[in-house]
Amino acid sequence: MNTTTFNRRDFIKAAGATAAFLPTFSVLSQEYKAETIGPAQDQVNVGVIGYGAEGQILVDAAIKIPGVRIKAVCDIWPYHRQKARGLGRLGHDVTSKTVYEDYREMLEKEDKNIDAVIIATPDWMHAEHTNYCLKAGKHVYCEKEMSNSLEKAASMVKAQRETGKILQIGHQRRSNPRYMHAINRVIRESNMLGRVTHAYGQWNRSVAPFIKDHPRLDIPIETLQKYGYENMEQFRNWRWFAKYGGGPMVDLGSHQIDLFFWVWDCVPISVTAIGGNDYYNRQMNDNVMAMYEFKTKEGKINRAYYQVLTTSSRGGFYEQFMGEDGSLTIAEIAARGNTVQREVRAGGPEESQWVEFAKQGLVVQPKKAVSREVTSNVAVDARVTAAADGWPLPVDLLKPAHMPHLENFFDAVRSNNPKLLNCPADLAYESAVAVLAANTSVAERKTIYFKPEEFHV
Incomplete structure (x- = not known):
């Protein structure tokens, strides 16, 4: 797995950004404020292909970045174009x-x-759109x-290599400062876990029915067929159709399975998955449960x-x-997970050692231990060790979740340097192999x- 340069770069950026942390709750990324946007040097002019829910989220984040201007938008649905x-x-x-x-007309004009x-x-069109844009x-x-x-x-990997253009894949956790701090500093540098x-x-x-819109919003059937869809149901719910997407495992799992690669710096040797269309x-x-085995470099x-x-x-x-x-619980939304927990066992790390970690800005020392009462009607098995309190991560993101990844992309564009990317195509290809294989399993x-060679192009 050829990611040494990438990992070292990630570590340097995360370490430099957090070096000044005090052992109190801090914020790594400045909160975006609308009044900070103004004229910027090195303006990047942007076109957009696909202005549905995800496209709108990305554009909303992109327009908050100084020097980024949206010039044109393409979408086959008149409702989105409006x-x-x-x-x-x-x-x-x-x-x-x-x-x-x-999109061809947009790029030409x-x-x-x-x-x-x-x-x-939709996923099935990513390669066509990406390759056309790169070659343009x-x-x-x-x-x-x-x-x-x-x-x-x-x-897509080949097109990027042939053209030399910047290609970032949207695994946005790769640029999230909290994930960078947790993986590069907490797990790797300090070896806290x-x-x-x-x-x-x-x-x-939760259970959700197919998306349906008012008939007056429907795309004309001849337009749908021109772009490869039989009807509005397929167009609006493309993730559930094999021609267009990979189901929830690919749509949602790709974000998180990519993290396993990042933490262990290796690719899996196998996947065993069960699931089905049961509901x-x-x-x-509609449900998949997958077990991956990784063999580390050691x-x-x-x-x-x-x-x-x-x-x-x-x-x-x-x-x-x-x-x-120790163990790390983390989520893109901090309220769902933002702590490191010390393993309490014979020969395990002492709390004093973790206090030192807190002084280094790696974690935040809990302000007060959780109180525990001993009552006469509770018998505690001597083999069970009480869990230690969680130590919060001292980093939060007060920007839209996709904004740091887009900032990383535009930084690479301005310098015309693909090596700056946190998720270049060849890296993203590795997790694509693993995620799609779960559906095959x-x-x-x-x-x-x-x-090993399956993960390289």
Whole structure:
């Protein structure tokens, strides 16, 4: 796995940004304030392909970055194009004349006005849109998953290499300062958790019916068919159809399974997954439970368990990394997970050692221990050790979740340096291999064993 340069760069950036931390709760990233936006040098002019829910989230984050201007938007749905015209009221250069149905027309007419393109279309179109933009001389920020096809994902890696343009894949946790602090400083630099032997991740959602809109908003059937959809149901719920997406495992799991690669700095050797279409009458699995095995560079075997449910939101979404000396619970929303817990055992780390970690700004020392009462009607098994209090991470993100990753992308664009990227295409391809294999394991009801060369293009 060729990620040495990437990991060292991540560590340097995270360590430098947090070196001045005091052992009190602090904030790494400054909160975005609207009044700070103004003229900036090195302006980057941006086109957008796909202005649905995710596209709007990305644009909302991008327009908060000084020097970024939205010049044109493309979407096949008139309803989304109408929304895009509203960007002009926010001071951007989007008008009725710079909103398009066809991305080729946008790139042809706006060629001199666009430096980079944000792509937030259904997975099956990522490769076509990305490769076309790269070959047209544009830098690209493409949402994850790269594709629902490994062949298409590989073509994106090749197109980036051939053109030399910047290609960032939207695994935004890779640029989140709290994740960078936790993984690079807490887990790696300080070795607070000891050897991390296991990991766990989940993304659980409640029951939800197919999305349906008022018929007056429907795209004409001839337009849908022109772009590869049979009807509005497929267009609006593309993640559930094999032609267009990979189901919840790919859509949601790709974010978190990518973290296993980051923490252990290696690729898995196998995945065993079970699941099925047990609740809905849909093409893609509505629940998947997957076990990955990793072999580290030191020859150790580590295991990670991941589940995605669409029938219960119990526990929501978060990740845990469990080591011999401590465990980390973390989530993109800090309220769901933001603590490191010391392992209380014979020969384990002393609390005084963790106090020193707190003084170094790695964690925040709990202000007060949790009180525990001993009552006469409770018998405690002597083999059970009471859990230690959680030590919060001293880093939070007071910006839109995607904003740091977009900032990283635009920094790379301005310097024309792909090495600055936190999630270049070849790195994202590795997790695409693993995530798509989980669906294969479910379908074929067998363990999938990986060869190292499968993770490289």
